[in-house]
Amino acid sequence: MNTFSFKTPIGLKDYILKDMEKKNKIEQALKELFLSNGYNLIETPTLEYIDVFTYDAQDSSLYKLINKEGEVLALRNDMTKSIARVVLTETKDMIFPQRFCYISNIFRYKKAYLAMQHEFTQAGIELIGTNDIYADYEVVSLAVKSLNAILDNFNLYISSSDFFNNYLDDLNINNNVKVEILQAIKNKNISSVKKILDNNLSDNKNYYEVLSLVIEAIGKKDLLNKIKSNVKSEKTMSSLLRLEKLYELLEKNGLEKNISFDFSILSFGDYYTGITIQGYTKGIGTPILEGGRYDNLIEGFGIKKSACGFAINVNDLINKTKLTYERNVKLLYSNDKEKAINELNENSFVSLEKSLEDAFAYGVANSIKEIIDIDTNEEYELISGKYVKKCRGEL
Numbered sequence: 001m002n003t004f005s006f007k008t009p010i011g012l013k014d015y016i017l018k019d020m021e022k023k024n025k026i027e028q029a030l031k032e033l034f035l036s037n038g039y040n041l042i043e044t045p046t047l048e049y050i051d052v053f054t055y056d057a058q059d060s061s062l063y064k065l066i067n068k069e070g071e072v073l074a075l076r077n078d079m080t081k082s083i084a085r086v087v088l089t090e091t092k093d094m095i096f097p098q099r100f101c102y103i104s105n106i107f108r109y110k111k112a113y114l115a116m117q118h119e120f121t122q123a124g125i126e127l128i129g130t131n132d133i134y135a136d137y138e139v140v141s142l143a144v145k146s147l148n149a150i151l152d153n154f155n156l157y158i159s160s161s162d163f164f165n166n167y168l169d170d171l172n173i174n175n176n177v178k179v180e181i182l183q184a185i186k187n188k189n190i191s192s193v194k195k196i197l198d199n200n201l202s203d204n205k206n207y208y209e210v211l212s213l214v215i216e217a218i219g220k221k222d223l224l225n226k227i228k229s230n231v232k233s234e235k236t237m238s239s240l241l242r243l244e245k246l247y248e249l250l251e252k253n254g255l256e257k258n259i260s261f262d263f264s265i266l267s268f269g270d271y272y273t274g275i276t277i278q279g280y281t282k283g284i285g286t287p288i289l290e291g292g293r294y295d296n297l298i299e300g301f302g303i304k305k306s307a308c309g310f311a312i313n314v315n316d317l318i319n320k321t322k323l324t325y326e327r328n329v330k331l332l333y334s335n336d337k338e339k340a341i342n343e344l345n346e347n348s349f350v351s352l353e354k355s356l357e358d359a360f361a362y363g364v365a366n367s368i369k370e371i372i373d374i375d376t377n378e379e380y381e382l383i384s385g386k387y388v389k390k391c392r393g394e395l
Contacts, residue, residue, distance in 0.1 A: 011118025096129025124311030
């Protein structure tokens with residue numbers, strides 16, 4: 001028999017033992033944080049009608065299938081759109097604003113050479129029913145608190161789709177040229193931007209200066225002030241003033257340390273209409289957190305509701321989290337298994353190994369904090385990957 005069929009498909013992975021323990025720790029920490037901030041858990045089907053994800057455009061990242069009734073379905077590739085569908089179908093009984101949180105698996109088909117996961121777990125929130133600046137603050141502040149809860153080091157970058165749209169409108173160029181500029185910004189290619197401007201605008205020095213800042217600079221309020229000094233239209237200035245107010249709120253509450261403005265960031269969803277945020281941590285080149293404001297997405301489902309949210313890619317953080325994964329249970333060892341069984345309590349289980357050395361090996365592999373040798377009445381504690389006998393004063 002060909003053993004190839006027993007391997008996991010490209011982009012899919014098993015999670016066991018320590019990796020699964022750490023993954024679960026991250027999920028539990030984030031879930032508790034979301035719930036303590038007033039968010040309500042939501043679960044949507046893994047399979048949805050394909051229209052949920054393609055009502056606005058085709059999506060090449062979808063896993064598609066046809067059921068026995070001939071209906072075209074897709075594996076969920078975007079929790080935001082699934083929740084938007086819930087808002088449409090359940091609106092009658094909802095009071096807005098509505099706060100949802102989730103821990104859900106996402107499926108996105110990527111090209112094999114990218115070596116990216118096709119299935120991964122996202123932990124996220126959606127605040128639906130208000131476009132208030134204080135809603136933006138709530139979402140961004142919770143993004144900061146979430147990354148603080150699970151990581152020692154991270155950076156959160158803020159941008160604004162609203163600023164981009166308004167500023168490119170100021171250039172009085174057609175949509176095709178706007179798309180070219182956005183692609184150049186995404187690639188951080190300042191020479192391409194200059195070429196596009198030269199080909200489409202005779203007097204473009206001021207615009208080039210602003211777009212150079214957008215592509216090349218990352219900063220705090222100083223960057224925002226530089227861009228503001230080169231902006232003339234009221235609508236574009238309004239977008240920047242909203243970002244300034246958001247930063248001031250974060251600063252006032254001591255949450256600005258890990259936050260910078262980076263106007264070149266573009267996210268997976270192209271439906272963002274206001275702030276956009278991306279989180280990064282050392283050693284991972286792709287965003288570990290993405291989100292923002294999407295005031296038009298739910299309207300595409302037939303009901304007008306502003307919304308803002310973010311999602312964290314849990315799998316990427318398994319080897320980065322500061323959360324410990326020692327299991328707070330005791331392993332009871334004895335040559336006489338019935339004797340060990342008689343000593344059981346709710347935080348212990350019996351070693352099935354035939355020697356204490358084998359029990360130690362099992363304990364290390366499974367991150368068991370303590371082992372008790374029932375035969376000698378000795379206790380051992382797991383320290384730096386080895387079991388050390390507790391001194392009598394600790395027993």
